[in-house]
Amino acid sequence: MSTLLSVRNLTMRFGGLTAIDDLSLEVPAGRITGIIGPNGAGKTTLFNCLTGFYKPTSGTLRLAHPHHGEMRLEALASHKVVRDAQVVRTFQNIRLFPKMTVLENLIVAQHNVLQRASRFSIAGLFGLAAYREAEAAALDRAATWLERLGLVDLADHAAGDLPYGIQRRIEIARALCVDPVLLCLDEPAAGLNPRESAELNELLLYLCRERGVAILLIEHDMSVVMNVSDHIGVINYGRKIAEGTPEAVRNDPQVIKAYLGEDEDEAQAGGAAA
Amino acid sequence: MSAVVFAHHRMSPAERVRDAAWVAFVALLLGIPLIGLTTVDAGGRLEVSTRFGMLALFVAIAFGGRIALRATVDHFKARKLARQQARGASEATAASTTRRVSTWLGWFALGASIGLPILFSDNRYVVDTATTVLIYVMLGWGLNVVVGLAGLLDLGYVAFYAVGAYSYAILATEHGWGFWQALPVSGAMAATFGILLGYPILRLRGDYLAIVTLGFGEIIRIILVNWTDFSGGPNGISSIPRPSFFGLEFTRRPAEGEQSFAAFFGLDYSPMQRLIFLYYLILVLALLTHVFVSRLRRLPVGRAWEALREDEIACRAMGMNTTNIKLSAFAIGAMLGGFAGVFFAARQGFISPESFVFTESAIVLAIVVLGGMGSQLGVVLAAALLVLIPEFGRNFAEYRMLLFGAAMVLIMVWKPGGLLSHREPTVRLGQREETPA
Structure with a gap:
């Protein structure tokens, strides 16, 4: 399996705080990679570095883009990460355009394509055929994803008025409209009920197996992350403490320690040994 | 307390009477010193005299007024509720x-x-x-x-x-x-x-x-x-x-x-x-x-x-x-x-x-x-x-x-959202064909 994204020695410091400390990670193409770790471990910081919201203190983020060859994500501004490298993210606390309708949210996601077709609004203002075609294509793509995610009936509702679980789905649909090479999902199952999480599992597997989208998944809901991930990386205090298949990670003593803490005896023994 | 607070559910006639009776009772308590008893000047010195007729009238007005007020408030609330329900049921019609x-x-x-x-x-x-x-x-x-x-x-x-x-x-x-x-x-x-x-x-x-x-x-x-x-x-x-x-x-x-x-x-x-x-x-x-x-x-x-x-x-x-x-x-x-x-x-x-x-x-x-x-x-x-x-x-x-x-x-x-706060979507799924360019 070829590597899509390779994170090498990534470090991110905020003043005295080292949020990510010399982290290296490989994300294979066409697979689901899970990232887990306790709260404050640096998972979202990793996403922010990856998608250009933060500029890493040091380290490299190489993306083997299927069409454009190797790209260095750490050098790109956040909008270019999406526009040029097609690495798209969702947010832990949903960030939709709440007053716009669901359909408009999905159309806005295709801004760059449409803006080019509208020739900086000139062709658009006069309603030229080239722009009309591009808009019809954008609507078709939006409609396809709305249908796949069961959102067609809600297409003309304001996105902010819809229930939380549906907003999560809209955010994923919106990210899919960018036609991602790598989809970074930040806790997509947070706030979902068990049935919705099961639907999410099914969707993630569909995207990965049928559409060939590589997925990087931050998740606390173990029923999601253990069931769908091909590969899991565990982060604690900004360092990678374990990596491997879901089974291997589940039984890793380091991981158990990070999540549950260690027994007092062991801690003392460890302290004495140190 | 509960009797004086405007209830959110629809009240039965018995409840309305009870509610009004409570208000009348409070009116009576307040009314005894304020209206029922009064001082009159009787040849250079003050004397307390009673005005129970006026007090009864006051309590009756409080009772009737409360029933009327309740009915009016309920009426408007019901209308507002019906409007909201209608809006919820047919948001699309309201928008159109x-x-x-x-x-x-x-x-x-x-x-x-x-x-x-x-x-x-x-x-x-x-x-x-x-x-x-x-x-x-x-x-x-x-x-x-x-x-x-x-x-x-x-x-x-x-x-x-x-x-x-x-x-x-x-x-x-x-x-x-x-x-x-x-x-x-x-x-x-x-x-x-x-x-x-x-x-x-x-x-x-x-x-x-x-x-x-x-x-x-x-x-x-x-x-x-x-x-x-x-x-x-x-x-x-x-x-x-x-x-x-x-x-x-x-x-x-x-x-x-x-x-x-x-x-x-x-x-x-x-x-x-x-x-x-x-x-x-x-x-x-x-x-x-x-x-x-x-x-x-x-x-x-x-x-x-x-x-x-x-x-x-x-x-x-x-x-x-x-x-x-x-x-x-x-x-x-x-x-x-x-x-x-x-x-x-x-x-x-x-x-x-x-x-x-x-x-x-x-x-x-x-x-x-x-x-x-x-x-x-x-x-x-x-x-x-x-x-x-x-x-x-x-x-x-x-x-x-x-x-x-x-x-x-x-x-x-x-109108806290402005005179016309309704936002018209720029594109609708239903009318893809007639989308303005």
């Missing part, structure tokens, strides 16, 4: 009703604005005021791009109005440019200033943005006051040429070799001809602005403005270049303000920094906010209100501005 009413209102306003100078062709005051309304409508539509759509709070909008007005005034008086030549150049000039202002404040939002734009507005005005060689300073620029009707001037005695409008059409000269021409000129400019802005709103750039208003971080996460989006909003908004400024200079024939004070910015912003952020028709209604209320208020002399403030507060209480 709003759309129908808006469309109807829009056509009515268009018809009225075309017919107005015909009806009032000899009333200088009416035509003049209507022209002022239209200038504010145009300014409102321009600022609506920046504030209503892109969500960038701009308190210095008058600066672009001033740039437009002074550009035309200087081009016309010193370089002999005509109105139609100067119009696009002045608009471009204002747009350039929009970008100049926009660039340094890209990272600012909300209050900080408002303060910087406010400062920018003042900087422009103070430059105009002090740079006497360039702008005439506080004396302003006078005898700015008026626009002509395809080369026909609106004067009694046209210059050598020129023809006047009245002579060409074989009419008697009347100063109203120019006023009505100016009125139709700003009407055309405003309508062009309207068509331009409403088309832009349905284009990628317009959706990007709205997305920027909703969530800037999400915009970046969708690959949008927020720098370009902000600058385009500032540039387009400034350009429209500049056009309005050119018209203003041409209409007045005289401009000075006095016309471009902060109050103007505040009024235009009030128009956008009162109209309902982003609503084109709302701007028209709010502009009409904000220009007409002070005009009607002239009868109240010094209370005029008080009335103006009170009206604004009342509108905000009654």
